[in-house]
Amino acid sequence: MSSKEESCLTLASGFSFDYGNLYGAGKVTASDVEELAEKLAAAQKAVETMRATGEVRGHLSKDGTPERVLFTQLPYVAEGNLNSPASIARLKEFGSSLKNTVDAVVTFGIGGSYLGNKVLFDVHCGEFWNAKSVKERNGYPKLYFNGNNIDARRTADMVEHLIAEARLKAVHGQPNSYKVVLVVISKSGGTLDTMSTFMVMYDALKQQEPLLNIEVVAVTDPAKGEKATLLGKLAQEQGWPTFSVPDGVGGRFSIFSEVGLVTAACIGMDIDAFLAGAQAMDQACQTSDIYKNPAKLNAALKFIAAEKYGRDIEVFMPYADYLKSVAEWYVQLLAESLGKRTSREGAEVFYGRTPIVAVGTTDMHAQTQQHQDGKKDKVVQFVKVVKWEQDAVIPDVFPAVSKLSEISSIYLSQALDVAREANAEALINDERFNATLILPSLNAYHLGELLYMLALSVAYEGELANVDAFDQPGVEAYKRLMGPRLKALKK
């Protein structure tokens, strides 16, 4: 099992996990994995139970009551499920209703209410979406993100920018027709970052009426009455349409729920393909054979790499600019799921692998020195895209300059891949563990596979490390200090 060809798990779709530089002699060995057999069998059972019933041993909600974990249901669109045919149809209708009628959408959210949405935007829209014409955007609106920080300058800039756009439209003969939809996303419904920037922008843009028209959509916990979130109550009072962050789906798993799908709908991304990719991955991960189950294998190898070989930093390094946000999404997933002070029985364990964001080739010119020569405490997780939709050949524009002429006639994607391969090989030549996730192309389906595999992987690793992968009690410490200080400021 240690030869290169055997150390690559490939699914029917072509999605692969190449773990040859993480597994074998001098790396995590087959006997390391065998030694873990008992824990792996228990983890398999626990994940199966979670999938069937939502029950996860020891998992409690913020208020200390047992809470189900339901994200594994999200890829399955069915009557009575969290994503039902009716809910998906409603999302699509919402997306269509924006076409050629809404100029810009601003989504407000942070953490799990932002990071996944940014991934979908980057992969579907790329960097220049907002600079494209309505026709080039297929009628869909421009899309901006806010609330993912409390940044006064950027928030003011965004207000100014939207007003300038509305004025420009007026100058071009369409006065008072600029329409903005503010999509406010918060599971808890009261997050400072999200709500403060929303309130600033809502007020500033409202003051510009009728130059601008504002509509608000809320995405929050669907509880009604007394239990409704602050955002939910506000939406009810103001008559704003709402979408749900369902019970049992934590923020960092919510990309497959209406949280992520509402953004997908706003930009015309293929929701069905995205969920189909996630579903295919969920099915692939139902086998107990670790060498056929990508999420379980990833979890086991990384867990052993950390516990036995001290490699408890994971550098997530896609070779693609538009996948940088996947690395940022993964930071929350790994940090909040596995960075835990105590085991499920309450003993201090201080578990966790520290996530680092990197992008190839960019960070080969910045971080790689450290990965290659620094402490041997990392696993570098590469992501490779096989087929690029656009791919330029480097032209021989300066034939007299031999160094430049030498790289001509090569595709940019080939140069990128050679760089990745060389990086991976140089690292493993010095026993620096790495692995590569391979996407046949950058589309909604393979993105669904990738994100779901990573989400399910932390569920397995939580079991192996015996920590609750679905809470985040550590984030309450600063919140307890912050609350009274905010109140004091008001006085």
Ligand SMILES: O=P(O)(O)OC[C@H]1O[C@H](O)[C@H](O)[C@@H](O)[C@@H]1O
């Ligand atoms: O969706 P919200 O309730 O606004 O929460 C946004 C984020 O807030 C906190 O920081 C939590 O630690 C995150 O897990 C969560 O994703």
